[in-house]
Amino acid sequence: MLLSCCFFCAFGQNLNLKIYGASEVETLSIDSLNYQKKHKDLVSLENEINTSLQTLYKKGYLESYAENIKKINDSSFICKINLNNLYEYLEVFYNTKKDLLKDILRDKHPNPFTLKFSKTESTLNELNENIGNKGFPFIKLKLDNFKIKDKKTVTAYLVIDDTSKKRTINNIVVKGYEKFPKSFLKYYLKIKPKQTFNLNKIKKQIRALQSLSFASEIKTPEVLFTKDSTTLYLYINKKQSNAFDGFLGFGSNEDTNKIEFDGYLNLNLVNNLNFGESFKLLYKSDENDQKTFNANLSLPYIFKSPVGLDLGLNIFKKDSTFTTAIQCAKLHYQINPEQKFYSGIINETSSNLLNNTQTAFFDYKKNYFTIGYQYSKPQNNDILFPVNTLFYIESNFGERKQKNNTTKQSSQAINTFKIFNLNKKNSLYFKLSGAVINSRSFFENELLRFGGINSIRGFEENSLYATLFGVMNTEYRLKLNSNIYIHSVIDAGYYENEIINVNEKLFGYGFGFGIFTKSGLFKLNYANGKSEGQQFKFSNSKVHISLTTIF
Structure with a gap:
């Protein structure tokens, strides 16, 4: 007994405790425990002494003990604690016939393995967590049969309770968004029945929802264990992800000095069908009497497989000069939530609408094989800039047919951007885009077209x-604030046109701002574009206005 009956008079008072060692060095070691010195009663005081002893045991003072508590006054x-010898190392043996122990320990821990005594608890916790990650959440490890080897080392045996059965996920229940696509559970989040239960891994996998525009995590997953089954509960919310975007641009025509509009x-x-699908439709008509129509359909995980299908149609008409139609069909494979690989075919057809045969426009057909790669990283909890990083690269190989002539061609394109967050309010945005056509000859109606708000700003x-x-x-x-930002515009570009033997540098300067309102994200950009050597003219300025509404 550490407490004697003479202590009854101390009940109901604030008690002060002082623990010391057999020497000044031992007392300093005990003080380093930062034990609690003030207590409300004797039970608390006795518990503190026992807790201090347990802490000393974990540090390697296995032979430490406390003498009777002495009362100084009311x-x-x-209390004196004798520390005795400090054992610095623990040599651990384990049963090599236990398959689970062999599987966990063989890579990092030979038999026996030695560790510092102060690391014993953290090592056991790590090993126990590793066992839990292999489907045994209720198995416990402990050290038994301690023996003193020498003045610095103690030996012990690692014992495992292997009576528990391995746990696998039997059922998955989605709460909040019950119609969440099952294919996304299996292939995107990589959570499926009959897989080994690993709660830490599941928590990491569920974070992949941050990359989806149509779903988010409500709270962390929960697990219901019964005698014969394991049920995983996922809490998912369906987000509004449909978007309607438009912009209005206007500027002065250099020839007529009149204001012209484009948009x-x-x-x-x-995900309107709860399949994870997306459909994009773009129609553009601008001041150069150019019309663009784009339609793209993406179907993920078709036929319950890890492969998705992308279909696209692009029609471009240049006044009464030519039209070009591009059709593509691609299969994509989602490597993980951030990476995607594409492969497919592209068919391109262009028609010369001019009766004049003395022109650089020709009728042709192209057939390409295409491969592509995309990396995308979201920027969580940011409604203004939801994507932090994007990298997309594509390469096409095929041939162009014009009457009886066939020409081998290839093309490459890249589109990438990155946001560097300096702090919560300031950031830098860099975007690089470009493309090239490789061919022995070129037609004007097959050239790459760029310029404008989504390319180099300040140009039509x-x-x-x-x-x-x-x-x-x-x-x-x-x-x-969280809904309003302002920004600078500094763009630079370079292009070559081998038909007219031109290569030129381009520059765009300006400013803009964005406001997130109840109606959506409203953006305004003012930019002036010029080529190298050209004088700055206010008449070349462009004002671009857009509003993206989420519904």
């Missing part, structure tokens, strides 16, 4: 034709 008590409508429908939409181009967009962004 509110003060002292586009962009509709994006996502699709007003620049090239066989090769590259554009760098940069912005310094300042968030005034």
Whole structure:
């Protein structure tokens, strides 16, 4: 007994405890425990002494013990703890016939393995967690049969309770968004029945929902264990992910000095059938009498497989000069929530609408094989800039047929951007985009078209034709609050047109701002574009206005 009956008079008072060692060095070691010195009663005081002893055992003072507590006065008590020898190392043996132990220990821990005594508890916790991750959440490890080997080392045996059965996921229940696509559980989140139960891994996998535009996690997963089954509960919320986007642009015509308008409508429908599908529709008509129609359909995990299907149609008409139609069919494989690989075919047909045969426009057909790769990383809890990083690269190989002539061709394209967050309010945005056509000869109606709000700002939409181009967009962004930001516009570009033997540098300067309202994200950009050597003119400025509505 550490307490004697003479302590009854101390009940109901604030008690002070002082623990000391057999020497000044031992007392310093005990003080380093930062034990509690004030207590409300004697039971608390006795428990504190026992707790201090347990802590000393874990540090390697296996032979430490406490002497009887002495009463100094009605509110003060002292206790001497003799530390004795400090054992620094623990040599651990384990049964090599236990398959579970062999599987966990063989890579990092030979038999026996030695560790510092102070690391014993953390090592056991790590090993216990590893066993739990292999489907045995209720199995416990402990050390038994301690023996002193020498003044610095103690030996012990690692004992495992292997009476529990291995746990696998028997049922998956989705709460909140019950119609969440099952294929996304299996292939996107990689959570499926009959897989080994590992709660830590499941928590990491469920974070992949952050990359989805149509779903989010409500709270962390929960598990219901019964005698014969394991049920996993996932709490998922369906988000509004449909978007309607449009912008209005206007500027002065250099020839007529009149204001001309251009704009586009962009509709994006996502997961309306609870399949994870997306449908994008774009129609654009601009001041150069150019019309663009794009329709794209993406069907993930078709026929309950890990492969998805992408279909696309693009029609471009240049006044009464030519039309070009591009059809594509691609299969994609989602490597993980951030990476995707594409492969498919592209068919392109162009028609010359001019009666004049003395022109650079020709009728042709192209058949390409295409491969592509995409990496995308979201920016969580940011309604203004939901994507932090995007990298997309594509390469096409095939041939162009014009009457009886066949020409081998290839093309490559890249589109990538990155946001560097300096702090909560300030960030830098860098975007690089470009493309090139490789061919022995070129037709004007097959050239790459760029320029405008989604390319180099300050220039008319699709007003620049090239066989090769590259554009760098940069912005310094300042968030005034969570819904409003302002930014600079500094763009630079380079392009080549081998038909007219032109290569030129381009620059765009300006500013803009964005406001997230109840109606959506409203953006306004003012930019002035010019080529190298050209004088700055306010008449070349462009104002671009857009509003993206989420519904």
